[in-house]
Amino acid sequence: MADHVEKVIYDGDPGHDDVMAIVMAAGDPHIDLLAVTTVAGNTTLENATRNALMLMDVMDLDIPVVPGCAKPLLRKLHTAPQVHGEGGLDGAGYWEPKRKPVNEHAADFLIRTLMESDGDINVVTAGPMTNLALAMIREPRICDKIKQILFMGGGRYGNITGAAEFNIWVDAEAAKVVFDSPCKKVMCGLDLTYQACLTEEVYKKIAGIDTKLGHFLYDILGFFSHAPVTKEEPGPAINDPCPVAYLIDPKVFTTNDYYVDVMTAPGITYGMTVLDYYRLNPWEEIPAPNVTVGEKLDFDRFWEIMLNAIKALG
Numbered sequence: 391m392a393d394h395v396e397k398v399i400y401d402g403d404p405g406h407d408d409v410m411a412i413v414m415a416a417g418d419p420h421i422d423l424l425a426v427t428t429v430a431g432n433t434t435l436e437n438a439t440r441n442a443l444m445l446m447d448v449m450d451l452d453i454p455v456v457p458g459c460a461k462p463l464l465r466k467l468h469t470a471p472q473v474h475g476e477g478g479l480d481g482a483g484y485w486e487p488k489r490k491p492v493n494e495h496a497a498d499f500l501i502r503t504l505m506e507s508d509g510d511i512n513v514v515t516a517g518p519m520t521n522l523a524l525a526m527i528r529e530p531r532i533c534d535k536i537k538q539i540l541f542m543g544g545g546r547y548g549n550i551t552g553a554a555e556f557n558i559w560v561d562a563e564a565a566k567v568v569f570d571s572p573c574k575k576v577m578c579g580l581d582l583t584y585q586a587c588l589t590e591e592v593y594k595k596i597a598g599i600d601t602k603l604g605h606f607l608y609d610i611l612g613f614f615s616h617a618p619v620t621k622e623e624p625g626p627a628i629n630d631p632c633p634v635a636y637l638i639d640p641k642v643f644t645t646n647d648y649y650v651d652v653m654t655a656p657g658i659t660y661g662m663t664v665l666d667y668y669r670l671n672p673w674e675e676i677p678a679p680n681v682t683v684g685e686k687l688d689f690d691r692f693w694e695i696m697l698n699a700i701k702a703l704g
């Protein structure tokens with residue numbers, strides 16, 4: 391028996407690292423994965439939903455997959471085929487999933503499930519925050535029901551522009567709605583997630599897992615290992631599982647609380663998360679810290695959690 395169990399709705403855009411996050415959530419006994427809601431981001435909504443359902447087939451799990459927004463709140467959609475391929479999850483081939491998506495919009499699903507809950511559900515987002523923002527706009531009372539929001543996004547530098555991280559940049563208006571909400575927020579930005587690299591050594595360990603899921607992950611990560619990396623990284627960052635890992639074991643990374651806001655003005659800083667890192671200025675007008683920010687990752691523990699989850703799914 392796990393010493394604690396966290397209920398989770400996972401909202402993402404699978405996507406290779408989303409798949410790793412969903413596997414971690416589905417396979418670890420500390421997480422009760424209630425549903426996967428999908429959103430356009432890494433790839434189109436249609437692809438992201440199909441990819442999530444394909445993963446459910448591979449894991450042979452009946453976790454509801456609920457499609458949401460096909461485009462950002464205001465802007466046109468930008469996807470990332472240069473990272474994830476044209477289908478959003480290149481590497482293992484595509485098929486028509488056996489399982490079908492839930493016939494309800496993700497924003498409605500979030501509202502209904504959260505309003506019926508005892509306030510014990512964590513919302514993890516690992517794509518653009520469009521679904522969650524739309525749900526908050528339609529039913530602001532969900533903010534009193536969300537236990538906490540843990541998200542992959544932002545950072546003190548960018549990956550899609552010099553200033554902005556992809557998830558925030560795709561829909562900065564949605565991120566602004568979420569940042570402005572009173573919910574407790576845990577941010578896994580690039581500074582943290584770039585420590586969660588897929589090294590050769592880790593990839594070999596995944597290669598050694600002789601199960602249907604192990605083979606599938608080996609194939610998709612083989613494609614993903616050609617994704618663009620920074621000069622400091624020994625392999626591509628597996629960004630999206632970081633917030634899930636924190637729910638499983640809060641010691642997997644260190645945190646500090648900061649004031650963070652999102653730039654929505656057009657121009658080169660669109661989508662930037664501005665973080666008052668040093669907080670040296672004593673002016674009273676500077677808002678109080680509003681986000682718990684992940685900083686130093688325990689790499690070995692992160693991959694231990696991940697490999698255990700993959701093996702547990704058989």
Ligand code: BDR
Nearest residue numbers: 405407408516556557629
């Ligand atoms: C984000 O972009 C996508 O490639 C990943 O899934 C992650 O959500 C990193 O910027």
Ligand code: CA
Nearest residue numbers: 403408516517
């Ligand atoms: Ca993602």
